[in-house]
Amino acid sequence: MDLIWFEDYLALSETLNFSKAAEARHVTQPAFSRRIRALEEWVGAPLFVRTTHSVTLTRAGEHFHTQAEILTRALHQLRRETLEVAGRGAGPLSIAATHVLSFTFFPKWVRSSEKILALGNLNLISDSMLACERMMLRGDVSFLLCHYHRSMGSRLDTRQFKSIVVGTDTLVLLSAADGDRKSRWSLQNDETVPYLTYSPQSGLGRIVASQLVKRDLKKIFTSHLAATLLSMVRSGDGVAWLPRTLAEDDIAAGSLVEAGDAKSSVPIEIRLFRPAARQGQEVEALWSAFEAIEVG
Amino acid sequence: MDLIWFEDYLALSETLNFSKAAEARHVTQPAFSRRIRALEEWVGAPLFVRTTHSVTLTRAGEHFHTQAEILTRALHQLRRETLEVAGRGAGPLSIAATHVLSFTFFPKWVRSSEKILALGNLNLISDSMLACERMMLRGDVSFLLCHYHRSMGSRLDTRQFKSIVVGTDTLVLLSAADGDRKSRWSLQNDETVPYLTYSPQSGLGRIVASQLVKRDLKKIFTSHLAATLLSMVRSGDGVAWLPRTLAEDDIAAGSLVEAGDAKSSVPIEIRLFRPAARQGQEVEALWSAFEAIEVG
DNA sequence: ACCTCTTACGAGACGCGTAAAGATA
């Protein structure tokens, strides 16, 4: 049994598409197919049902899933912990954060407790929500900092991961302002408003999709970066839901104004996730420090 | 990372001898050595310190141990459970029992509850205590039935395994009887009494070694099978500590008699062990049935 | 000298990628 088989399995169970999963695992599709087959032979039962145009999990495959995730992570954790004990790998702890939080919330937050930086160097990895979740699931990072709303859904099972609220934010529908601080775009008008939106792998995109009623907006641009949307909103290209923390300077300056009514804004949380299982000494120490500055 | 590396590691950490461990793993010693090295490279730190005539665990190696055992077992369990879900592997549950219990205690015990056999076929594997413990640790069997005394020591860590008492027994020093039901051998005499004993891999051997004071006995024969010792005691070849349940017919018939004083007999338990972690549905059902006929 | 682990080397097995084939909408 090879660990890569488990990782292959997890990739395939996510995409349910051999070609996509093979690409994600950086092997050719036939090689990937063979490796899945090898796993199934090791288990002794098929885990996927292949029809020509769809792949689904068998009941056995579904049963395999939870434990496979847990065990894969446990194996990586064991390796890291052992390295730590050996004295070598006091390797920097990694924290994943979504792009926007990494330059807005994160710097202030981490400076708010002198303990945190004192605990050794911390490695910040910033990526899209989807990529961050994957890193978390693989055990590549110890923490995940992201925007959160209960309706958004998460790949991080609450049995396997726990979280605390470390900050709050608001998603507001913003538009560039005219000279007189009036919104350039208005939802009251009949004209369809050009709308800048998030791609699905973005966490904010998931919140917007799950929470905000689709109005008469015309999607003209998609990005997973809130900063990109902000920049385009500034230029007057359209409206977008942006976290207030990101746009607060522009709002204060009057260059951006709310384009929607009160119901258009959504309070959201900034949460820090970690694996529920007991982690190494360093991780637990850092978690305690984080808990000490927990918000709500 | 390959699962065999973990199993290699566990074998080596037990013997602390590359050649012996290699033999146990059915590979040549150089191949085994390379595989250990591969594991160490995967981890990123040495797990063993090799001096020319001894192998010991590094601190990292020690840290690795507990989790390695748990994870290896979890992997095997996951495989079995998945097979079970697939419907194929409703493979018989296996229970390991020491040789003597497999034909004395086990048959009566398992018949004492009609539930047990109703729960599907049960596969009894009987071997020496040491081999049984190893099967348990590897996850090859779901239960272990063995004689137990608190002083005997066990490889089955109480954090990873739990047990219940399912019966009691007594170790008594027995000898063949003369015509008049007197012991053929007597410890009162000055003559050194020929002594039949258990090899160390036997569970009873461990109890005897840990518990019973060494007297003026001359070891003339060693076996890990109580039945063999019984047979030799019958023939008058010497004395041996035997479980009363094994010898009860001979004692009742008067052909075997106690050769020692009251202090020579030791009450022992018959215990059933299982992994502490939650197991598959079938295992848990069977455990419940076993608990229902627990002795106390 | 003897015991134990590591290194060297040739043979075989195994997994990879490319390319073609099979299967279903």
Place this chain on the structure above:
DNA sequence: TATCTTTACGCGTCTCGTAAGAGGT
């Protein structure tokens, strides 16, 4: 026909076992 997976095949790599080497007691 288009899309997705499996099969076929040549090739490189990796691991094995044998045999020699190195390091201590």
